[in-house]
Amino acid sequence: MNVLQLPLGPLQTNCYILSNDMNEAVIFDPGEEAHVIFNVIEENKLKPLAILLTHAHFDHIGAVDDVRDEYNIPVYIHKYEADWLTDGQKNGSELFMRNQSIFAREADHLIEKEGKMEIGPFLFSIFETPGHSPGSVSFYCKEIKTVFSGDALFEGSIGRTDLPGGDHEQLIRSIKGKLLSLPDDVVVCSGHGETTTIGDEKRYNPFL
Template sequence: MLKINQMELGPVQTNCYIISNSQKECLIFDPGEESKKIIDFLKKKELEPIAILLTHAHFDHIGAIDDLREAYPIPVYLHRLEKDWLGKPNLNGSGKYGMLPDYRMKDADVLLDQEKMLEISTFKMDVLYTPGHSPGSVTYSFGEEGFAIVGDTLFRGSIGRTDLIDGSEKKLLQSIQDSLLTLPEHMILYPGHGPETTPEREKMSNPFLNRF
């Protein structure tokens, strides 16, 4: 059984998820900022990170990846459609806000380009393509474990914004309908911001999804 730890990081409190197995290996999802806080946690729990997985490449989800790669020789996974975003502030959004530094990260090591079963050590997950918030947004679904990491596609009672580069409300709503609301009703959905939810809860109460 996998263990999930959540950390709220950076200026907009992005959820970073650290998922570990019984061998003390772990995956890091969306390390948005505060690399020291992440590294201190890994050391305290005696966890060995083996990969960083990004739901998408907006600045608030990528800020700690280079520091983590300096501390640990681990690969970064990202959808191919956003392969240039890590190093370009005008794409990852950091150049949009004057109070932020420009985020220029090194390229991802593994580019995802299709929906597939992804295996990393003992971790098994389905990669679901869920564009709309950004062109390369993906969801990592751990069906056997009953949870999914959905990034900024869907929130409790809300949906991801679509006014950033290459965002699309039509694609976002289609992604939610086709890929997230079709997951088991009680599956736990862990979003990029805020508390977790379930497909059942969002079908019943999300005002943006009442058409479904």
């Protein structure tokens, strides 16, 4: 399998594209600049199967509808943020984007709880990792020892908790109880910045 990291938009929010040897792909957090995503998919001759959202803050959802409509694929999000896609106040765009709100249509599928998720040939373990936002989830692909953590855990840092629905203590519990329970060599694909590993964050992250 292959993971492509695309930092998009003014906040350089990471969109990830996970693909296999058959060129099938899933797309995580298409936050902005849909044309960049389209170009990468075309260049690599990929066949997208779904959009998976780690959470619904505006910088992670700005290109959702463009990508969904281009490839006619479903969108998945946790049930606790089902209405954030259509609400500029909840997704933060009204707070940060002057005179502009960012929306997406409702998701096609709601993630109800932790457990296994199959998208075509892709198998993920879903961890509920709230704290940055109430419906934050992380997608762990055991086959490639990689977790897509959204804005829960970063290289040497953690997600901010001063936005609506944020909870610092809850985020620390999520990270320590869910993410840090993974093997040390698991790669962490964060919502911003560079990738890291579980082992490095255990050893060097000053917040943990």
